[in-house]
Amino acid sequence: MDIIRLKNVKKQYKNGTTALYDINLSIAKGSFVFIIGGSGSGKSTLMKLLYREEKPTHGQIIVGGINVAKLRNSKVYKLRRNLGIVFQDYKLLPKRTVYENVAFAMEVIGATKQETRVKVLKALEIVGLKNKIHSYPDQLSGGEQQRVAIARAIVNNPKMLLCDEPTGNLDPEMSMEIMRVIEKINDEWGTTVLVVTHDERIVNALKKQVITIKDGRIVNNKEKGTYDYENA
Ligand code: ADP
Numbered sequence: 095m096d097i098i099r100l101k102n103v104k105k106q107y108k109n110g111t112t113a114l115y116d117i118n119l120s121i122a123k124g125s126f127v128f129i130i131g132g133s134g135s136g137k138s139t140l141m142k143l144l145y146r147e148e149k150p151t152h153g154q155i156i157v158g159g160i161n162v163a164k165l166r167n168s169k170v171y172k173l174r175r176n177l178g179i180v181f182q183d184y185k186l187l188p189k190r191t192v193y194e195n196v197a198f199a200m201e202v203i204g205a206t207k208q209e210t211r212v213k214v215l216k217a218l219e220i221v222g223l224k225n226k227i228h229s230y231p232d233q234l235s236g237g238e239q240q241r242v243a244i245a246r247a248i249v250n251n252p253k254m255l256l257c258d259e260p261t262g263n264l265d266p267e268m269s270m271e272i273m274r275v276i277e278k279i280n281d282e283w284g285t286t287v288l289v290v291t292h293d294e295r296i297v298n299a300l301k302k303q304v305i306t307i308k309d310g311r312i313v314n315n316k317e318k319g320t321y322d323y324e325n326a
Pocket of ligand 1: 133135
């Protein structure tokens with residue numbers, strides 16, 4: 095079953111720049127997909143269309159059964175509760191502990207204290223940070239802070255995890271650790287994962303599906319792929 099489907103999707107920004115041309119793409123439920131490509135090729139735009147930060151100029155986008163292109167602003171929350179989103183910068187609340195940072199996402203949806211506790215501990219366990227629940231962000235390494243951000247993204251058990259350059263600020267060793275955490279979430283929870291990255295080492299080590307975007311077009315889409323040095 096496809097959890098994401100794009101049909102003839104075009105995105106032209108208001109200033110006239112076309113970021114994506116005629117994108118057709120299906121992603122099966124439970125997949126782990128790397129999206130690679132040079133700077134300005136359209137990777138972030140593709141992600142933004144999926145979480146409805148941007149709307150397509152043309153075409154159809156289905157994400158978790160929701161017709162995203164047609165979705166009203168007042169219904170975007172229905173899409174977002176199916177999604178966890180992770181960025182290059184961790185966007186943690188500096189005056190909250192690790193526990194509170196992750197719990198915050200649960201408070202927003204009105205969960206009980208007991209339910210919050212169970213889910214926050216489960217999320218911190220899978221990212222390997224259960225021993226740091228009382229620490230503050232500035233007491234953690236970059237890799238640990240990103241693991242908190244990942245725990246926060248998955249605490250409500252979303253169907254999909256979208257990561258835009260999650261290791262962009264990390265050294266090679268921490269980058270690999272983060273990717274192993276994301277791989278574990280995909281393996282153990284069955285969460286569909288999309289990762290935008292420039293990191294060839296990671297892509298070559300994990301041997302997942304690799305989609306290459308060049309100048310706004312998908313030029314390569316391989317199962318168990320490696321880094322596409324020609325196009326990315
Ligand atoms: P990538 O993530 O691969 O670096 P982007 O999706 O950010 O690429 O950008 C693709 C193209 O769209 C680039 O030419 C970029 O300058 C342009 N672009 C991105 N965001 C905007 C925007 N908000 N307005 C106008 N052009 C944009």
